[in-house]
Amino acid sequence: MSGSQRQLTLRFLAEPADQNFGGKVHGGAVMKWIDLAAYGCAAGWCGKYCITAYAGGIRFVQPIHVGNLVEVSAKVIFTGRTSMHIGIDVRAGDPKHPERHLTTHCIVIMVAVDDAGRPSKVPEWVPETEEDKHLHQSAIRLMEMRKKIGAEMAAHVLDGNSSKVSPH
Template identity: 45%
Template sequence: MDLPRTSESTLRFLAKSSDAGYRQRIDGGRVLEWVDKAGYACASAWSGRYCVTAYVGNIRFSRPVEAGQLVEIDARIVYTGRTSMHILVTVSSGDPRTGSVSETAQCLTVFVAVDDAGKPAAVPPWIPATLLDQRRQLAARRRIAVRHNIEAEMAEQSYSDASHAPSKVLRFLAAPSDVNWGGKVHGGNVMRWIDEAAFVCASGWSGAETIASYVGGIRFYRPLLIGNMVEIGARLIHTTHKSMHLSVHVRSIDPRTGAAELAAHALAIFVALDDRGRSMRVPQWEPRTDEDRRLDGHARSLLEIRQQAETA
């Protein structure tokens, strides 16, 4: 007998000490991994199919998750296309002794259902049932245009060695523990790696403890396969008084041929923290080459696009 279709799922668990990064608090990469898992659970339950992460929109971290806290991640369908499901994911955390939780982060994710041949497959349409559902659907539809503008802005940019910008590269092999039952690397793992590469670059530039305040425009182009070399490059492209903007590229490299393909691209914004855990001023980066100046302008353009979307 077919199980009833559901448009909402909730994960609930305790944040463990092993979830923490370099501090007692849970880093943004781990939260992004949880977001992907909750979104996948919702997408697969609605579509009845294997689903892949296509895009993760703007996620702002309003406050950190601490080890030992109760974590609740609510994922719900807010819009469906022909093969895509737009899912609003809300992360909340709090004291397990009281059971009271408050919002930590929220973002919109897009998953695509695929058939047994790995091709996009049609999904059942989602129909809003309440006024709140209608508002959420309208907001998701508006985000489509914003997402296209961000993707177009990011696609126009090129990155080469003609730069003096601070950068860091991580390289490692995709391990069996990194893949899902579909044989592909979890989107959540990729997002955690993006956060880690950006953390290394931001920390090296600021000389201080850093934490992600925003991650956005995470676009997945192709899956990463077990045994492939993963290369994640993070480059500083813009600074404000208290923030560092980093562009992160994830590439999949065939170790037999050395052929590299772009697997994902994202923008991350990090802040530096003082000894009391408060945001502090960061060293200002000045673009020196034409490419550096172009990418600095690119970061400013993305800021404008997001600000216009938030005030629309």
């Protein structure tokens, strides 16, 4: 039933194939795991296929080591008409011990789509706890900041026909 599965956690071991040249887990591998968790969470919430519209504010706090048990937790923190803001925390640690430390955090925006690929309505999420209200308000503030950043970034987008900066 859509609107009832608000969060999920993926758990697995970081493998040698995930390693970068420095011997730690590659940031790209972590970003893939984040996208997988965001999709699973969003699809579970709305009961539809979802696409990634935005991933931002990715903070790599600590490295993940090969062999660590990795937990990628995803939670709906805001819903729009067709979009869902998913808060992601990545934690990792030695599988022989119960402690997991925060390694990465970010927000991913997923959009539900119908069979024709058009945006599709999602169930509304209403925060109830104080923590959820805080996360909801944070998502709203982040939307405002993204609008400002988007306007600034538009000046850096190159026009496909020239090397000049696009005026819009």
